[in-house]
Amino acid sequence: MPTASISSSRISFLDAARDQSPVKGFTHNLYKYPARFSPVFARSAIEHFTVPGDTILDPFVGGGTTMVEARLAGRHAFGSDISSLAVFLSRTKAIPLSNADLRVVGSWFQSVPNQLDIHRAVENLRTAEFEGYGRNMRWRLRKLCEQFVASVSDLPSHRHQRSARSVLLRCGQWALDCRKQVQS
Template sequence: MHPVLERKMSDSDWGLLADAVHSNDMVAGYTHDFYKYPARFSPVFANRVIRFFTEPGDLVVDPFMGGATTLVEARVIGRRCIGADINKLSTFLARAKAAIIVRKDLDAVLEWALNLRDRLNLRHPPIRAEDWIKEGYQRNISCRSTWPTRKTLELVLANLHELKNTSQKRFARCALLKTAQWALDCTKVIPSAKVFREKLIENVVKMSKGATEFSRAAKASDKLYDARGGFRIRCLNRSAIGLENEPIFNKTPAPKLILTSPPYPGVHVLYHRWQVKGRKETPAPFWIANSIDGNGEAFYTFGHRKRKTNKQYYEVLLQAYKSLAKIADKNTIMVQMVGFSNPASQLPAYLETMDKAGFKEDKFLSISNMPDGRLWRIVPNRKWYATHKGSIGSSKEVVLFHTLDR
């Protein structure tokens, strides 16, 4: 075993980590339920990995941050964290979920949403989002059952200027995003405009509680280390490839932990679209988040899923992990949760790529639950009508531990 890993973990720590991997608890607490990001970590897993492998003030990096689970958990226990993702929706969410927001701003958004209710009547003239429509961001949300939701979204967004600052606007967009995902993504029956309006208020109230809880914990954890002249959280909208060129990595010691979950080979996941009624795809989340998409599924998943081989997947993976090797040092531990549709062929190719990038695997027999000495979990196939939005195809997920091979 690598000496860094040997030093850090007691038997009971390993037990707790294994429990967290199998945890089926709903993703909840703090700002975690602001959005159902596909294939997101369990916060319990992220929290335990960060606690076990780092100390307050240490740097944690998540180069595929997705819904920002790592950033939120790192922030509340006083670790610095840099997250990156190629998806602008992810950066939007990370900025909304991992930032401290004051009570006054949360109250202002609730008051605004309550006052807005009467102005959202569908008999009011429409305020069309022409620029977004031209670019196709309202695709598949204007049929008989979906247009009331679309029109309500347009009316709410047209009144966003009444909010006073970026924090309030971002929080309001996030509440709208959560409500619209609930209404449109993989639902069998699209709710009426009235039900949508009530849900929006309910979400603002719920999210305010989560944001308050997060902000309190984050502020309390500020005392754990001195961040003067440095930073606590950074969100980068960029590819993991070339990450070493970000100036921030010249100004900070190497990360103690890289905790991440890259796109899964051969597993169908839509990070950038909602599936209206479980079928037709819409890029509407980008419109609501005021972010640009403009890319197909392959952009977010290391290549085309439907190709016969995963060659492109491993090429992109290699480039990305070569970059991670450049920001790491001999004390950096990399913990990954990776899913495979066909582990027998995909895992060896995955590990070979890690090896080529300069990482060596460590296995822990004390927590393994398979003859290969690793810790696995089975992810059931969650159909489009299941209550777990952001569903992913059936896969087996494994926890991998690596350190630099030098």
């Protein structure tokens, strides 16, 4: 995982609970899930109330902050959530990829633009998956996104596929969410 370690062990639990600094580090900003915990607070709670090797349960896992910090602190972690987006994000953020995995996903990304074709029909993707996210997109953009998602299945494993989907999600959030004008 990139970036330097966030260690909260030098600050009190109360100071950590009051932490207002922007969420950053590791995979925390893969997607800006609403109402994320502060990683400083999550790490402090983990360090104050558990020891390495303990198991942590976050039944409302949200953007997965606690899962990531638990793993970094050497704890086992289980999470659940009513939102399938939260579960997807938490898995993606907390399961690390090797350099070899990143190369597989990176070279797949290089190949995707050549596969996108606005005139090609996409089959079997008009599912619940796109009913919500695609509803307000212009058709061309929606179609390209659908083709992109369809081609994710070319990747060899779930962990590669999750990684690729999370990049599309992050890119979509940057380009589309709350925008009056769509980014190029």
